[in-house]
Amino acid sequence: MTRTDVPRDDIRVAVSTVIFSLRREPDRERASVVLPLVRRTRDPHEGQWALPGGWMDAAEQLEAAASRTLGETTGLDPSYLEQLYAFGDISRSPSRVVSIVYWALVREDASLAATSENVAWFDATALPALAFDHNQIVDYALWRLRNKVGYSRIAHGMLPELFTLADLREVYEAILGRDLDPANFRRQVEGSGTLIPTERFRTGSHRPARLYRYNHDVELAERGPLPSTSSLSPATV
Amino acid sequence: MTRTDVPRDDIRVAVSTVIFSLRREPDRERASVVLPLVRRTRDPHEGQWALPGGWMDAAEQLEAAASRTLGETTGLDPSYLEQLYAFGDISRSPSRVVSIVYWALVREDASLAATSENVAWFDATALPALAFDHNQIVDYALWRLRNKVGYSRIAHGMLPELFTLADLREVYEAILGRDLDPANFRRQVEGSGTLIPTERFRTGSHRPARLYRYNHDVELAERGPLPSTSSLSPATV
Numbered sequence: 001m002t003r004t005d006v007p008r009d010d011i012r013v014a015v016s017t018v019i020f021s022l023r024r025e026p027d028r029e030r031a032s033v034v035l036p037l038v039r040r041t042r043d044p045h046e047g048q049w050a051l052p053g054g055w056m057d058a059a060e061q062l063e064a065a066a067s068r069t070l071g072e073t074t075g076l077d078p079s080y081l082e083q084l085y086a087f088g089d090i091s092r093s094p095s096r097v098v099s100i101v102y103w104a105l106v107r108e109d110a111s112l113a114a115t116s117e118n119v120a121w122f123d124a125t126a127l128p129a130l131a132f133d134h135n136q137i138v139d140y141a142l143w144r145l146r147n148k149v150g151y152s153r154i155a156h157g158m159l160p161e162l163f164t165l166a167d168l169r170e171v172y173e174a175i176l177g178r179d180l181d182p183a184n185f186r187r188q189v190e191g192s193g194t195l196i197p198t199e200r201f202r203t204g205s206h207r208p209a210r211l212y213r214y215n216h217d218v219e220l221a222e223r224g225p226l227p228s229t230s231s232l233s234p235a236t237v
Numbered sequence: 238m239t240r241t242d243v244p245r246d247d248i249r250v251a252v253s254t255v256i257f258s259l260r261r262e263p264d265r266e267r268a269s270v271v272l273p274l275v276r277r278t279r280d281p282h283e284g285q286w287a288l289p290g291g292w293m294d295a296a297e298q299l300e301a302a303a304s305r306t307l308g309e310t311t312g313l314d315p316s317y318l319e320q321l322y323a324f325g326d327i328s329r330s331p332s333r334v335v336s337i338v339y340w341a342l343v344r345e346d347a348s349l350a351a352t353s354e355n356v357a358w359f360d361a362t363a364l365p366a367l368a369f370d371h372n373q374i375v376d377y378a379l380w381r382l383r384n385k386v387g388y389s390r391i392a393h394g395m396l397p398e399l400f401t402l403a404d405l406r407e408v409y410e411a412i413l414g415r416d417l418d419p420a421n422f423r424r425q426v427e428g429s430g431t432l433i434p435t436e437r438f439r440t441g442s443h444r445p446a447r448l449y450r451y452n453h454d455v456e457l458a459e460r461g462p463l464p465s466t467s468s469l470s471p472a473t474v
Contacts, residue, residue: 010295011249011250011293011295012248013248013250013325013335056248056335058247058248058333059327059333060327061325061326061327062323062325062326062335083322083323085320086299086320086323086337088250088298088299088337089298089299090296090297090298096295096296098250098293098299098335098337100323100325100335
């Protein structure tokens with residue numbers, strides 16, 4: 001027995017993923033947070049850009065569905081994947097669709113490969129009008145990213161294994177959208193216990209800069225008591 | 238076309254709500270965080286306790302479904318409701334069910350009313366084995382509550398309009414599960430800008446204690462850029 005004219009089973013479950021990376025443009029002062037979008041090839045919203053995603057399969061885990069649909073649409077394999085929110089507004093789609101949205105990070109080198117005719121990267125803060133409620137979803141994911149960078153080692157999801165403090169600061173500046181004082185930044189990061197200095201240095205046109213790595217004993221991001229359902233455990237990144 | 242033997246449409250969407258309140262027992266040193274559970278009257282897990290919830294209706298908003306099923310099972314009307322997480326593990330139920338779980342707060346006076354033959358209140362840190370994955374869900378909700386009390390005025394969801402600093406500290410102690418130093422607590426709370434002192438005092442066996450109210454310009458909890466889909470806006474609590 002249903003309470004309305006619409007049968008309650010007429011709800012479909014989809015997954016979508018907001019996957020962020022970093023992009024440096026020669027003419028831009030700061031690096032940008034970018035994300036891949038997929039051009040829709042059918043209605044609704046044919047021709048518009050949308051988040052990578054697809055229908056969930058009843059026989060797969062939620063997180064596996066997010067990974068699979070991301071791979072199928074963009075070829076990307078994220079270094080970090082976390083559930084963001086379930087979006088289910090009645091008006092978000094012509095039929096009733098609840099989308100379980102994940103957000104993910106990918107390193108810059110991996111992100112450069114994933115471009116094809118129907119996949120393009122966009123500056124996360126300057127998007128066109130996207131299909132469905134996807135602009136709202138990206139805004140929420142950006143808000144979560146900015147919050148999380150303050151109290152976790154999430155920035156590592158956008159960095160290679162070894163990096164300089166300037167590399168790390170560049171990630172923070174791109175995410176927060178503002179410049180940070182280098183001396184203050186160094187003091188705060190060194191005091192956090194999340195970085196381990198190595199004996200290796202990057203040399204080049206500037207004076208040699210020490211390379212650091214993250215302390216893997218510190219979780220990439222605090223997930224609380226929820227176990228990860230996939231192999232994307234923070235310890236592997 | 239599906240990828241497996243199970244048709245992809247064979248996924249049902251449910252909603253459940255973890256609703257916390259505070260309970261003072263004369264023999265306990267601290268107040269306890271409690272939550273209502275509903276005894277299941279059919280399989281699976283007949284006779285076991287479970288979170289209040291039910292099937293989502295295709296014609297209602299997610300948050301409305303959470304409010305409705307909570308009301309139908311317990312009669313409770315929460316002062317605060319927020320999406321917690323979508324739980325969709327394959328093994329959590331005999332059929333494939335994705336549960337969009339909300340968490341909520343209710344004031345102590347409201348919570349006392351909601352008890353019937355099949356509804357009972359339990360100490361959140363000492364639960365029996367619940368139906369489905371509901372123990373795991375409660376653990377995650379408790380973790381969220383403990384985190385959130387640190388950086389939001391969420392405690393207000395468990396307090397009346399006017400309260401003393403001792404009342405507020407009692408809520409924090411119950412949520413965090415440990416005693417707080419009264420002088421430090423007063424200093425931190427007064428420095429936060431979230432409380433407005435009134436000219437009213439509570440009198441009784443002790444010396445008069447000033448009554449405070451929350452500054453409603455401060456959000457009950459930071460939701461980010463997501464609009465609330467229901468009338469449960471923070472401004473009304």
